[in-house]
Amino acid sequence: MTRYTPAEIEAKWQAAWEKDEVFKAVRDTSRPKYYVLEMFPYPSGRIHIGHVRNYTMGDVVSRYKRATGHNVLHPMGFDAFGMPAENAAMKMGGHPKDWTYSNIDDMVTQMKPMGFSLDWSRMFATCDPEYYGQQQALFLDFLEAGLVYRKNAVVNWDPVDMTVLANEQVIDGKGWRSDAEVERRELTQWFFKISDYSDELLSALETMDNWPAKVRLMQENWIGKSRGLQFAFSTVAQPEDNDKISPPEGHDRIEVYTTRPDTLMGASFVGISPDHPLAKQLERDNPEVAAFCAAARKGGTTAEAIEKADKMGFDTGITCRHPFDTAWELPVYIANFILMEYGTGAIFGCPAHDERDFEFATKYGLPITSTFLPAEDAEEVLSKAFVPTKSETVYYNRGFAGEKLQTGADGVDAAVDFCEANGVGQAVTKFRLRDWGLSRQRYWGCPIPVVHCETCGVVPEKKENLPIQLPYDEGGAPIDFSIPGNPLDRHPTWRNVACPSCGAPALRETDTMDTFVDSSWYFARFTAPDADTPTRMEDADYWMNVDQYIGGIEHAILHLLYSRFFARGMQITGHLPSKSIEPFDALFTQGMVTHAIYSTQDAAGRPVYHYPEAVELKDGKAFLKDGGAECQIVPSAKMSKSKNNVVDPVNIIDSYGADTARWFVLSDSPPERDVEWTASGAEATFKHLGRVFRIVSDIAASPPGTTADDAELLKEMHKAIHDVTMGVDSFGFNAAIAKLYGFTSTLAKSKAGGDAKREAAKTLAQLMSPMTPHLSEELWTMLGQDGLITQASWPVADPAMMVDDTVTMPIQINGKRRAEISVAKDMPKEEVEKLALSQDAVIRALDGAVPKKVIVVPGRIVNVVV
């Protein structure tokens, strides 16, 4: 008998698959297509065990669909632009391009031995000019269709690195790399008009039944639809001798938006953003205001930075009139907590019913008036804001003393209607979702294909000039990435071009695109990676949509929302068929692979982390192999280089082979949950695969024949087909694997004849093949089957073969199990009842009591009620 040697087996079958190009996807309208895609990796240089789990899941689906007659597209590529490449160049010298492509080579080399059923011929990286050139073409089409525009926007600006930072890159108000205080700066940037699609992106979520509810909810919250009232306060022109200030010209109204018009009579001030046009006007006129606005703008725009910031206000001296009581004047404050980007950049402050306004009013001594109490109690001192539900009864205390406004279920709706009816503002729907700023002041990204001409303005590049390639050198010399700022900006020649419109000397745009643009349409490009347009319609029409998309929950909002927007844009610009308005039919978000952290403490009490190989496990405790000191164990932690708990798939393949790694990452936990990598688990998987190998090779060598046990084995086989198919079909991989363990034991112990055993072994190999394709091919050959198991049809369970003739039924008395009987499956209820009541244990437990009722659930249970 030969031994299970994964290194030999895996290389052999991978070569066989490659030779026959079994995973090459070719358009074939005679077969149903199936497009399975895993979120493509960033080329960091190393494959992570988390990648292995992600791609294994996709591979199981891919192989299963192929076996059930589908024409499968299963591609792989690299999300290759982005800051890490530039950071590597800054730190270690070299060029982002060389770093990236060398990493891609390394990662492909690491991925290939996993035996994924990928069509490698379709591979691309987003930094390939062939890809980003098409992305530039898309950009131009989007521009023409009005889906992209330029505007001023407030951004996080790092004054040392001289670049815009994403919110995630701002830590404690400081640049993550430079440690410099981040400024809020207004810059002219390119934006995608995603907010135009807010309502549609929101309502379509309801139809996306095969997406996790959690992701749909997260997107719903992110889009953030709200209904409210928009209305204007009129500002008050003051007489000369007044200590109040008249509003500057052109500012006789302040528009505000509110979702709580039912609290309008509790207003005590009007607040405007430091970026509000009125604030800016005052800033120009008054240095005091300018100083305040500058201070208020300081600090990042991250949630964290905002949370820590104190409420700051500046009384402008301007007042405005309450719309329901023109004698009632409210002071106008500039306040740091009001965002210009949301609503109108101005609010009415209602301290009694808003925590934030309460804090502000307390600090600046503004009145706090409840609108939810009868007029005589309204001035009652509140210790904190009372935030009413949206259907509470509303009293309009001032001007409408004691009058109950609310009539229907929703006080807000009633208030909106009331205000509209009285000529105060109109109902407005607002969204939290803002337009997607795509400009980045970085080198390693897709150049934005426009030219700035002194006479023509912003001119789109001509399509025949695409791709606009990134320069590799800087006027013959290597680009110096250690200088802060964008190398494209200071490049001696790259910027200089002829205006595509008038031909005069002009300057190329030096901003590049956010890398999320790259990943917003790569799934469409995979349908025709060689096309000389972004997509080729006949291929897109055949392969789209992605039938199953698999990736991490961390992309629940940005990537998945941007892609949904892009699919719409690509449809409008004729690059995707109309059915692809939602590009991902089904989405699955998988959990992480975690690993225990082992640590001891040094003399100063700081933790010292140890590699798993340096630790010996005994009775659930961990001891250092060197010295024997006991370690602290943190189970199930996210893998992190600094904690020394990273598992390298390459090492696992070397020790156990790819099939072991594939089986293990699917086996222990449900795929949506985290799975903990354990050495003992990997070892056990390897042993199990070795056992399967032995069992099947024994069976292959056994003589033919039949025995009385054949039927029983075949029944178990059909049950296994049924259960494993169900599991694989519904992302129940762990359950499918549990069933396969059970079926393997059944097969090993069966006394069935050689023929039945061979049949069962063949089926076992097939059922395992999506998870352990190499081993399965070997078993297939061992059992004398022709061709590749990879190309064999999936076994079909015969329901007639799975039926048990007799069933074991527990008998309960008042819900407690007291006995069990074995009966024919189709025994009539009355007979089952009679038999149950005649059992010794039942008679004993009843102790002479007469049953009130006997419930018989055929094939399941008998419950006797006393």
Add this chain to the structure above:
RNA sequence: GCGGGCGUGAUGGAAUGGUAGACAUACCAGACUUAAAAUCUGGAGGGCGUAAGCCCGUGUGGGUUCGAGUCCCACCGCCCGCACCA
């Protein structure tokens, strides 16, 4: 603060409202072996009992049901997302 999810043996986890703990790890015992490894067989939620068996048991407390890990209500704990969003 708002929104969502989850609590089951030592551990990861199974259970269309119908025998809770499948399967796996760790553990224990036995076989084989001079021995170890490998392999094979078996055990195992807790308590009482020689045993048959009985009692308890899915975070806590209630409820619905012949029957609840599963459905409903309240509470406790943990995890995730969002957040000066007007």
